[in-house]
Amino acid sequence: MNFSVKQKRVLWQDRFGISLATGQFGVALAGNPNVGKSTIFNALTGLHQHTGNWPGKTVDNAQGSFQFQQKSFLLVDLPGTYSLLAHTVEEQIARDFLCFASPDVTVVVLDATCLERNLNLALQVFEITPKVIICLNLMDEARKKNIMIDVPSLERELGVPVVAAAARQGKGLPELQEKILQVASGALQTKPRQIAYSPEVEKAVKQLLPLVGSLADNTFSPRWLALRLLDGDSSFLDSLNSFLGISRGWEGAKCAQ
Ligand SMILES: Nc1nc2c(ncn2[C@@H]2O[C@H](COP(=O)(O)OP(=O)(O)OP(=O)(O)O)[C@@H](O)[C@H]2O)c(=O)[nH]1
Ligand SMILES: [Mg+2]
Numbered sequence: 001m002n003f004s005v006k007q008k009r010v011l012w013q014d015r016f017g018i019s020l021a022t023g024q025f026g027v028a029l030a031g032n033p034n035v036g037k038s039t040i041f042n043a044l045t046g047l048h049q050h051t052g053n054w055p056g057k058t059v060d061n062a063q064g065s066f067q068f069q070q071k072s073f074l075l076v077d078l079p080g081t082y083s084l085l086a087h088t089v090e091e092q093i094a095r096d097f098l099c100f101a102s103p104d105v106t107v108v109v110l111d112a113t114c115l116e117r118n119l120n121l122a123l124q125v126f127e128i129t130p131k132v133i134i135c136l137n138l139m140d141e142a143r144k145k146n147i148m149i150d151v152p153s154l155e156r157e158l159g160v161p162v163v164a165a166a167a168r169q170g171k172g173l174p175e176l177q178e179k180i181l182q183v184a185s186g187a188l189q190t191k192p193r194q195i196a197y198s199p200e201v202e203k204a205v206k207q208l209l210p211l212v213g214s215l216a217d218n219t220f221s222p223r224w225l226a227l228r229l230l231d232g233d234s235s236f237l238d239s240l241n242s243f244l245g246i247s248r249g250w251e252g253a254k255c256a257q
Contacts, residue, residue, distance in 0.1 A: 012101055015243075016076075017055045018063050024072045025184040026101065030094055030125060031109035032118050033080030036137040038062070039167040040109060041077040044177070054093050068177045073184070076103070084124045086235040095236070098128050099220040100243045104184040107176065109135045112142035112149055112164070122158070126192035127224045132160045133179045133190075140166040159191040194223070204230055215244065 005022075012018045012026065020026050029037045042049075045064025054061045062077040078097060079090035086092040098106060108125050110118040115136075125132055134154075142149065155162040161179045165172025182188035196202065208226035215225060228236040 008102070015055065016097060016101055017052060017061055018074070018076060018101075019050075020074050021065075021072065024065070024074050025104040025180075027073050027075050027180055027184070028078055028097060028101075028103040028106045029075060029109060030078045030098065030106055030121065031080060032082055032111065032121060035080070035109045035111045035118065036165075036167045037077055037080065037109050040107075040135065040137070040165070040173065040176070041075055043167055043170055043173055045075055057089055057093060059090055059093055066177070068181055071181060071185075073180060081121065083121060084128070085231075086233065092235060092239070095128075096239050096243075098125060099224070099236075100239070102129070102219040103131070105131050105133060105180050107133045107135050107180065109137050112136045112138050113145055113147060115149065123193070123195055126158075126160070126194065127227065128220045130160075130190050130192055130221075131183050132192055133176070133183055134158060134160055134162040135167075135172070135176055136162055136164045137167050137172075139164045139171070140169065157193065159193045161188065161190070197227075201227075201230065215240070 009020045009022070012020045029041055031037045041062060041064060044066045048066065049062060049064035051060060051062045053059060059079050063074060065072060065074050076097065078094045081088070081091045081094045084091055084095040084098065086095050097103070106125055106129055108122045110122060122132070122134060136149065136151065149164070151162050151164050161183070163172050163176045163179055165176060167173065179188070183190060205223060205226045208229060209222055212225045212229065213222045
């Protein structure tokens with residue numbers, strides 16, 4: 001799936017109900033429930049927000065824009081999820097958006113007071129896209145609980161920028177905007193840590209990669225696709241079929257011209 005910029009805007013509108021303007025960077029906000037995603041979303045977008053439902057679903061969809069250093073960003077507040085393995089409608093929405101909308105940056109918001117549990121989602125996002133920033137939120141609560149986090153070490157271990165924040169007090173948000181700009185514009189390259197599975201799984205992934213690479217193309221990682229195929233994840237396959245249908249339609253229209 002190789003969408004042009006214009007096709008990407010149509011896809012965002014038709015499939016996700018989100019209006020991405022020309023030249024605007026699309027930024028997804030992901031994270032477990034209750035980690036402060038909407039607090040960050042509100043602080044960054046202020047009054048420039050639009051809320052509704054995800055198309056065909058009774059789940060809130062909030063999108064808002066902000067300007068930073070003369071660039072425009074559209075922020076999408078994804079439903080809170082513990083994983084992207086699509087056991088719930090919220091997980092399916094978040095997974096489909098990260099896979100098929102291919103945002104320019106995904107900010108994964110983590111609760112600094114329970115990092116271990118929260119990192120599970122971050123590692124899953126790392127499998128889909130390299131363009132990730134970690135926002136380590138609730139740092140004020142962590143401090144109260146005497147939890148010390150070595151942010152530079154965490155950044156080295158994860159291979160992506162980590163921004164410490166206390167969103168309710170507005171702390172860390174200018175730094176977050178700076179990192180969003182750097183990753184979106186390509187000025188900062190990320191190399192998210194990848195989970196190595198058992199030798200059997202890795203061997204099967206290696207066999208599948210040459211076959212599935214062209215399906216994933218520039219939108220999401222072929223490794224993620226291979227892993228889901230090995231899982232027999234039927235919800236993902238349904239979504240993949242639906243999105244491949246769109247891109248094939250576009251290919252057909254191009255050939256007919
Ligand atoms: N102490 C503290 N509280 C925070 C911080 N950020 C958010 N909160 C509070 O945490 C609660 C949850 O914040 P939300 O922004 O609604 O969290 P969310 O991730 O959007 O939650 P869901 O949409 O349910 O997934 C609210 O009461 C916020 O005021 C922070 O940095 N420090
Ligand atoms: Mg929220």
